[in-house]
Amino acid sequence: MQAEHRDHVHGSDGHRHPVDFDPTAAGPDPFPPEGVGGRPLRIGIGGPVGSGKTALTAALCRTLGEELELAVVTNDIYTTEDADFLRQAGVLERERIEAVQTGACPHTAIRDDITANLDAVERLCERYSTLDLVLVESGGDNLTAVFSRGLADVQVFVVDVAGGDKVPRKGGPGVTTADLLVINKVDLAERVGADMEVMLADAHRMRGELPVLAQSLTDDPAASAAADWVRQQLAAHRSAVGPAAG
Numbered sequence: 001m002q003a004e005h006r007d008h009v010h011g012s013d014g015h016r017h018p019v020d021f022d023p024t025a026a027g028p029d030p031f032p033p034e035g036v037g038g039r040p041l042r043i044g045i046g047g048p049v050g051s052g053k054t055a056l057t058a059a060l061c062r063t064l065g066e067e068l069e070l071a072v073v074t075n076d077i078y079t080t081e082d083a084d085f086l087r088q089a090g091v092l093e094r095e096r097i098e099a100v101q102t103g104a105c106p107h108t109a110i111r112d113d114i115t116a117n118l119d120a121v122e123r124l125c126e127r128y129s130t131l132d133l134v135l136v137e138s139g140g141d142n143l144t145a146v147f148s149r150g151l152a153d154v155q156v157f158v159v160d161v162a163g164g165d166k167v168p169r170k171g172g173p174g175v176t177t178a179d180l181l182v183i184n185k186v187d188l189a190e191r192v193g194a195d196m197e198v199m200l201a202d203a204h205r206m207r208g209e210l211p212v213l214a215q216s217l218t219d220d221p222a223a224s225a226a227a228d229w230v231r232q233q234l235a236a237h238r239s240a241v242g243p244a245a246g
């Protein structure tokens, strides 16, 4: 079958996305990873609509905001909803939060044309010259959406139990290749009939050695385990940067 016959066509302009039946494939990353020297760690937070990306971002800001120089970039298609939510929740100073309006499928802005996000990161770095960490939250997308390594040094993919316990075994590059897979809203598992043992076993089977974290932000609003993972990533980033630039 020729590639164009497998393309997925959608949107009012009928634009195309290639469909790949390999659940681990994301297509080539258009940008190389950026050198880490002298700049903050950038962590991408992606995942399907409503899985809890903003709630996780807010929790990480609350937990880490006192100990780290932290800023956030949000992505929404038509609004600045997520940035507005974070500002209203008071998780960080308002100026530490930048909103990108993608105007197109969220994956476009985090992978195909990362300019608007890089500009937002740059504005934050100009405003706060000693940033340790920038969290870049993607707009909600589907299982194929992952960050370019030119934008995010490491990425978290957030799915939730309400999407059904089948989600991890459906694969997709977010599930299979993200540096951390978060299975969120485990407090709802029983109510929605999701079998956590199945979800975790499938997630580990799909990801090999890569870590999987089951959490409930209702039960643990500090997102303690995710915050620990962020601290580890930051330590690794700092050791890569070296003492002179760190």
Ligand SMILES: Nc1nc2c(ncn2[C@@H]2O[C@H](COP(=O)(O)OP(=O)(O)OP(=O)(O)O)[C@@H](O)[C@H]2O)c(=O)[nH]1
Residues within 6 Å of the ligand: 048, 049, 050, 051, 052, 053, 054, 055, 056, 082, 139, 140, 141, 184, 185, 186, 187, 188, 215, 216, 217, 218, 219
């Ligand atoms: N019960 C429960 N609800 C949660 C949890 N985490 C998030 N939520 C709720 O789930 C809903 C969606 O969460 P968001 O953080 O807005 O999800 P999102 O992934 O940012 O959504 P989009 O940006 O629209 O894709 C909100 O009402 C949250 O309060 C959780 O661990 N347990």
